[in-house]
Structures are given as C-alpha cells and as structure tokens.
Amino acid sequence: MPKALAGLGVLDGVPVLPELGAFGPTVAAFVLVATVAGLAIGLVWAVWHLPLCYIPSQTIYYNIPLFGFFVSTAFLSVLHTWLYNNTNRSLLPALLFHTAFNWANGMFPVLESDPASLTLLVMLAAATVAVVAYWGPSTLSRPRSRSDATV
Structure with missing residues (x-):
C-alpha cells in the first residue's frame, strides 16, 4: 500500500476508517434488519x-482463499453489528474488536495454515450463529428498557 494511503485507515495501528466511515451509518440505515446489515x-x-x-508484502492477506476470506469477514461484521447495537451504538467497542482481531492475526498467524484457517472460520460461524440465535436476527440487541431509553 502506498505510504500516502497508509494513514487513511489506520491511526497508530488501529483501523478507524471502516468503523467511522461506514459501519455506524450503514448499520443505522439497516436498523430493522441488523443481521442483513452486518452481512x-x-x-x-x-x-x-x-x-x-x-500484494506479496501483505502476509496476512496475500494468496489466501478468497471464499473463506469473504465468509469470515461477513461473520466478523455481524459480530461487529452485535457489539455496536449492544453498546448504545458506540463505535469504540467495534473499533477495539477490529483492532484486537487484526492484532491477534499478526501475533498468531493462523491464516497461514489451512487447518487453522478452517478452524477459525468454524469458530466465527459458531459465534455468529449463537449471537443471531440468542439476540435475534432483526436487531441483534437486547430489548431496551425505560432506564436505557432515558439519556
């Protein structure tokens, strides 16, 4: 990635562009169908x-199976949506989750091994299915009580 664009989406190693530029407004637009918005x-x-x-220098992404990458990114996004909807629509938890996931992939490069990548994909699928099943697909959030509504 050109150095001029490097700072566009990352601030001290934290990916801010996706959350600030797209995530919050897009989830708000799809508020009635949160799972669809996340996907x-x-x-x-x-x-x-x-x-x-x-790009060969991007070792986390380079030469990975694209289908698994697209599916895992969709699952992660549903989990981001769940965090966003359950933290009073705060982008900070989604930002921290994204950063932690990227950092963990750098520290523990599971994506370099097919069995480990498949295990990660299955774990993401299980977590996503559990969240959708428990919290409900339409909002992915707990019902708001009167005390939550008064701010």
Missing part, C-alpha cells in the same frame, strides 16, 4: 480489502 457490510469490507490479497 452486507462484511461483503463490502471484503471487497475493500481485496487488493491486499494480491
């Missing part, structure tokens, strides 16, 4: 990262 944002994020899959 749609995940596919857009996968396309956003797609050029990195063809």
Whole structure:
C-alpha cells in the first residue's frame, strides 16, 4: 500500500476508517434488519480489502482463499453489528474488536495454515450463529428498557 494511503485507515495501528466511515451509518440505515446489515457490510469490507490479497508484502492477506476470506469477514461484521447495537451504538467497542482481531492475526498467524484457517472460520460461524440465535436476527440487541431509553 502506498505510504500516502497508509494513514487513511489506520491511526497508530488501529483501523478507524471502516468503523467511522461506514459501519455506524450503514448499520443505522439497516436498523430493522441488523443481521442483513452486518452481512452486507462484511461483503463490502471484503471487497475493500481485496487488493491486499494480491500484494506479496501483505502476509496476512496475500494468496489466501478468497471464499473463506469473504465468509469470515461477513461473520466478523455481524459480530461487529452485535457489539455496536449492544453498546448504545458506540463505535469504540467495534473499533477495539477490529483492532484486537487484526492484532491477534499478526501475533498468531493462523491464516497461514489451512487447518487453522478452517478452524477459525468454524469458530466465527459458531459465534455468529449463537449471537443471531440468542439476540435475534432483526436487531441483534437486547430489548431496551425505560432506564436505557432515558439519556
């Protein structure tokens, strides 16, 4: 990635562009169908990262199976949506989750191994299915009580 663009989406190693530029407003637009919003944002994020899959110096992304990458990004986005909707629509938890996931992939490069990548994909699928099943697909959030509504 050109150095001029490096700071566009990262502030001291924290990916801020996806959350600030797209995540919050897009989830708000799809508030009635949060799971669909999460999946749609995940596919857009996968396309956003797609050029990195063809740059040899981007070791996390380079030469990985694209189907698994798109599916895992969609699952992660649903989990981001769940965090966003359950933290009073704060972008900070989604930002920290994104940063922690990226950092963990750098520290523990599971994506370099097919069995580990498949295990990660299955774990993301299980977490996403559990969240959707428990919290409900339409809002991915707990019902708001009167005390939550008064701010």
